[in-house]
Amino acid sequence: MTPLRLTVNGEHIAEPVEPRTHLADFLRDSLNLTATHLRCEQGVCGACTILVDGEPVRSCITYAVQYENAEIMTLEGLEHDPVMAALRRAFSAEHALQCGYCTPGMLVTSRDIVLRLPDADEARVRVELSGNLCRCTGYEGIVRAVGRVLAERRAGTLAVSAPQPRRIGPIGSRRAVATASPVPSAPAADRAASGRPAEAETELGLGGRQPNFEIRRSFVAARPPDEVWAFFGQIERVVPCLPGAALVGPADGERIQGRMTVKLGPITTDFSGEARLARDETQRRGTISGAGRDRLSGSRAAADVDYHLVPAEGGMTRVDIVVRALLAGALAQFGRSGIVDDLATRLTDMFAQNLERSLSGPTPEHGAAAPAPFKAGAMLRAVFAARLRSVINRIVGRPHE
Amino acid sequence: MKPVAFDYERPQDIAGALALAGRADVAVKFLAGGQSLGPMLNLRLAQPDLLVDLTGIAELKQVGETTDALEIGACITHADIEDGRVPDVTNGALAAVAHGIAYRAVRNRGTIGGSLAHADPAADWVTFLAAIGAGVVIRGSGGRRVVPVEEFMTGVFETVLAPNDLVTAIRIPRFSADARWGYYKACRKTGEFAYASAAVLHDPTRSVNRAVIGAVEARPIVLADAGELFGRRTGADIAASFVPQVAMRAMDTAGFKNPIEQKVHAVALRRAVEQACAR
Structure with missing residues (x-):
């Protein structure tokens, strides 16, 4: 717990908080100010927008401890604010709410528009409201309501006080003062050990579910199909070809247990899971069906990796790989899906590249060494592309994605 | 949705921030406006032991002007630039770019230095500041250095910053009148x-x-x-x-x-x- 002093709706509050308590939770749970709504809790929807030092901010993605000595204003404190009173009347007249869930955030953002942009036209109002999502899609009425109050302001029928001079820097931040250091808590390793244990997923592979990634790659291995087929039968040699992955213990017939660690900037994942192996000798096709859970974020992943061997010129073998994966939980929810897509593509590229190298090299080494975490972000696409070009040049069959 | 438990410090000066970042026993993360890191913490994608809040450091909220450049403190917000609380040396370019970042409530907290250090490839400053030849002023164990924005980011969410390096300011070259x-x-x-x-x-x-x-x-x-x-x-x-x-x-x-x-x-x-x- 960290001591915290701040002003909420004009009242001085002194209360200890856990640093991880975000401002909205502090207002709702500690002060019982429930007009502030919470929905996405990742800064996208705007339902939690409140005023800090008179300016709108998201209260879900900053923590209460960051607002030492700041002035917080929630809807409860704006009851007698003339602009807010005008907005309430306009929202009512223009039918600007249905379920009301987004309304607190809409009102706070609308108040900012009226005060800061008195000349805003409808297009500008829509742009300024774009950070507040209405799940009833009732934007038409909301935009009209804001327009109505803007018209009142321009007509001079709405009394507006002059804006306060504003401090430079993040709203609510003050100059820090020296304090005694709190007692440091346990480092991550200890905390992780006490976290949720990795649980085996009952269903391996996608089953009937739709993947959210599907990536196809082909390469030619300078070995005859019989040898390549035998290689894919040795799972302890295939798994280390996937960056950051390793087997946990020896392969047990058709089932294996594994682990995969990937680092991407501030994000670290540590997936543990299980896979089932199926092989069709006559077709020279096989499938690795796996599922796992990230110990850190609780994200879940399931994947089917299909491989198919086709004889190629000069006694060599073309290997076709299809990776279909389904990601659920925090990693999938995270608003930057392009980055996750790109990562999955690069992992597949490197998997194909390592397989090709293991198959074409003299005697590929293998062992039960602990995996090095795959540092995904550190790898520049350009560097990677240059290294991959030699592989691509040897590809036969259909073009790459 | 709650982040993992972390400790929190708000140092008064750059030396204090660097001393905290130098701790080897815990995973430390600098926090500026928190508009990108906050969602990652809430989703538990980032799990630091200690957050070092930089927004209490007065030096990071200052602006310095020379004949050929402007130095914007790392903790100056997009809204500060949008509203003109920072002098304009770019014929209005920075204010226009700042205005297009996310939403007003985000711009009121999000900072120019934090955005660069976060190194999201789709972020506005990473692209625009590289185009205008801006520099990132960094303080760390090796003293003070300036790295061109185009060389600062090395990949998705990755930069040239060492664990106890801190972005202190962004150097913006002054445009000519006909730029x-x-x-x-x-x-x-x-x-x-x-x-x-x-x-x-x-x-x-x-x-x-x-x-x-x-x-x-x-x-x-x-x-x-x-x-x-x-x-x-x-x-x-x-x-x-x-x-x-x-x-x-x-x-x-x-x-x-x-x-x-x-x-x-x-x-x-x-x-x-x-x-x-x-x-």
């Missing part, structure tokens, strides 16, 4: 991260002619001499001489090869050039 600039980003929805972006600065007085292709899920692609992009012409009508093949070649060289994405990014660049001409 023309353009910035275009393609988003599905207003305020979202871009799926393609591009920026151009044509400042003949300073012999600067730069273009950048951004939002490529990697470090932005910089054309430090963009003359070829306009068939070596200069002046107000360079858009008429725009050669998209030059942009395509640059993307090829950078390993950004998907033909559809290449076209989308080339269109973003053409629109940035058209904007520059219309100014």
